[in-house]
Amino acid sequence: MPMDFKMDIPSSSALNEGEEKDVVFDMAILGGGPAGLTAAVYAMRKQMSVIMISPDLGGQVLKTSGIENYMGFQYITGAELSQKFSEQAQLFSIKRLQESAIHLKQIENNRFVTRTDGGREITSRTLILATGKRWRKLNIPGEELYLGHGVVNCAVCDAPFFKGLPVVVAGGGNSAASAALDLIRLNCKVTLVNYSPGWQADPVLMKQLQGRVELLDQHQILEIQGEHDRVTGVKLMDRESKREHQLETSGVFIEIGLIPNTEVFKGFVALNEYLEISVDCATRTSRRGVFAAGDCTSVPEKQIIIAAGEGAKAALAAYHYITFQKH
């Protein structure tokens, strides 16, 4: 197995204790995925002072096994692409705070204060909200109880613990199909369980799964069962026949879609019925000076390349906003 070595050294640009005091950044970017990182690069090229508030760099891309539809790369792993994003962003002196925003408010002179879970308060002239989405839960009995004991939310992190074991992957989209492919490589006996009729994953991925995994379409996982702190099986229901049955499994990988990380923004900017931040074609939110980009917004199609493009638009829109304000 060739060994690879990944670098993400935030220390050179980390925000030192108290450094934020009496400082007003031109831009605070909340989120470190493709949208946030691209926004950072565009903003730095405009010589704005930028702080990125995010617990990680890469966002959902970090959890993506392989990517075949980002232009310039016929195939690249999520880890490699996020590494390239990070390297490009860190060419500039972007301040970085490895925390999450927990509260936003607008103060005098059209400035914004972001409070973080680490107790820091960051003041900025503009905000770019790019917090992405997170995996949805099944919300069934056993899911919380066995989280970390057979229930898995990060396939690339935890798949090695299930080598050679029977596993269930919940979901019918690209992320579920990718997780199933990773698990096949670890000699797992994989059952892919899709709630909806028809598979949403790209046909090219489904073709790779044919004959190598058990495909259960239109099935609902009713319960995750276990013994002695470990998952031992799931209770399933065929949604057509309503017939219930048991399936022995050591792991349940949950890949059933995403919900936006926008709870903090409720009441601060307008959200749509899916709790995504409503933006116009220039990434403007309902509040002047606040822009949003990527998967947490109402922009249709959640793709890495689209998030990156929206991040660029948001940074430029924020730059124009500040320039206009100064004059």
Added chain:
Amino acid sequence: MALLDEKIRAQVQPQAQALIKPVTLHVFTQELECQFCRETRQLAEELAAMAPEKIKVAVHNFVLDKAEVETYKIDKIPALAVVGEQDYGIRFFGIPGGYEFTSLLQAITMVGSGDAGLSQASRMKLGALIKPVNLKVYVTLTCPYCPQAVHLAHQMAMASPLIRAEMIEATEFPHLANRDQIMAVPKVVIDGIGSFEGALPEALFIEKIIALVNGGKT
């Protein structure tokens, strides 16, 4: 064949040469029956070659060099102790490859700077510790969230003489992963006291550990 490519060397070398204080990488190894011993030693030697004045490597045979094994409290290999002016208790068990290469660089940079980089509030909280603590941070090399937990644990080890912090690559030590019921990473285990999963921000991470150690709660 070199483990680190030219691009990584170009990025690491300036950092290595900029270290303020010397760092010694104590590598514990043996010739046979150790999956990544050879690569771990090679990795340490390639890093040292980038700044020979700043980074030294000391290779110890796990079976024969009993004094060093005892001094650095090594019970499995491959093992790597990152030691500066003193031994802060910073350990890597298993090769620090993949995402954990970041953790190794962070440990070297931190020890070489002489500063753990924790906030004043965190240092004060660590002062409330009442007994020695051994933090085991289980990781996989494909886990992007793990280096954050490993580095925080190593920062705590450097800041407090009561703390020793170990990265453990779970797939290289399946018997330990099995014993500590590791099925998700990062997972922090404090022997005989408790454990928690996930990478947390500095303040929460330290609070959780202090509560576990001083409160004895799981």
